[in-house]
Amino acid sequence: MRLLHGLAKIHASFDDPNLVSRAGLVPVMALAQRAGLAALAGEQVAIAGRCGVNPHLKVPCLVAGMVAGADSIDDMGLLRHGAMPAVFGGIRAPSTLGSFLRSFTWGNVLQLQKVHRVFLGELARRTPLLPGAGAVAFIDIDSTQKRVYGHKKQGAAFGHTKIQGKSLLVRGLNALAATISTPLAAPVIAATRLRGGNANSARGAASLATEAVATARATGCTGTLVARADSQFYSAAFTGAVRAAGAFFSVTVQMNSHVRAAIAAIAEDAWTPIRYPRAVWDDQLACWVSDAEVAETTYTAFTSKKGQAITARLIVRRVKDLNRQAAAGPGRAVHRVALSRGVHRLPVRDAPGRSPAP
Secondary structure: OOOOOOHHHOOOOOOOOOOOOOOOHHHHHHHHHHOOHHHHHHHHOOOOOHHHOOHHHHHHHHHHHHHOOOOOOHHHHHHHOOOHHHHOOOOOOHHHHHHHHHOOOHHHHHHHHHHHHHHHHHHHHHOOOOOOOOOEEEEEEEEEEEEOOOOOOOOOEEEEEEEOOEEEEEEEEEEEEEEEEEOOEEEEEEEEEEEOOOOOOOOOHHHHHHHHHHHHHHOOOOOEEEEEEOHHHOOHHHHHHHHHOOOEEEEEOOOOHHHHHHHHOOOHHHOEEEEEEEEEEEOOOOEEEEEEEEEEEEEEEOOOOOOOOEEEEEEEEEEEOHHHHHHHOOOOOOEEEOOOOOOOEEEOOOOOOOOOOO
16 A cells, blocks of 8 residues: 655645544533533633633633543634534634734733632542542642743743753743642642743742642641652742641752751761662662661751741661672671662651641
8 A cells, every 4th residue: 555645735624524633522511511611711801902802712622621631722723623613612722722812911820820710629529530639649749841932932941850860941931830649640830930931940939839738728638738849849938838838848958068067976886777579769879779768756846047047857868889788798787877869858747646836
């Protein structure tokens, strides 16, 4: 079998007027309608200018397009394929939706975030979105660099990102995101924020954490709530915001002389051996690690900031230093403390059942 025409002359399209190309959108949009997505968008989003009219129609269109796999404005045309207009009403053209999005200001983005918070709470009340949230739930906060190529892209700038384990400068936009999860549920996006490509990872993280905690409570996370983040977010502003919102935190600590002194003061008999069911890769040792030792001590962070010091548990993991082990002779296990990123964690919860400090 072979093609009868050149590839440049062949164009595939979905043009059967009697078939629905995305039938899976029917139950999805029915749930969105019952949860009040269109009504919330109409009540909360108010965009100046003629391109910002009818948000109660355009916001659901954008949601439906993304659910169906659209990742650009042009892809929103899939909502008009085949018999889709016979099943769904209020469908808008891709150009109309693009003009709508370009009309947004920062204030309109905040309005849309409120729609998201309220809508997520309604979904949680109507579906088992976060099973187990009444016992314990986690908020994970991180930043990512989204690469862009257009020279006129608003906000695009060079920022650091990791590609295949290497730190590179990439021109793009920096996104800050927070997700909610439980031991029984997959992560659900709680809050997002798009920033310039050269933005520091922690910029705006404190207010985002406050927003994420409020969203988590609105979705039924009535039990213990722990906000987790890596060392980029280790700051008095971030940890203070989490505590003020009524949640616990677990943040990777940045190594300094005070942390080293606290680790050195841990007694040798306080270390507890652990073994991983599966080996994990240690970037600093450049090898697979299958066993380690853990210990904890009390540590007061941010003592240099007046009124912002926090006393909490410092949990430490140490692994065998294979580089030194060879020099030490056979049969001897030499350990290095605080080797890789992500091993020193400072949760504010210092006793089971204790509430966060006011």
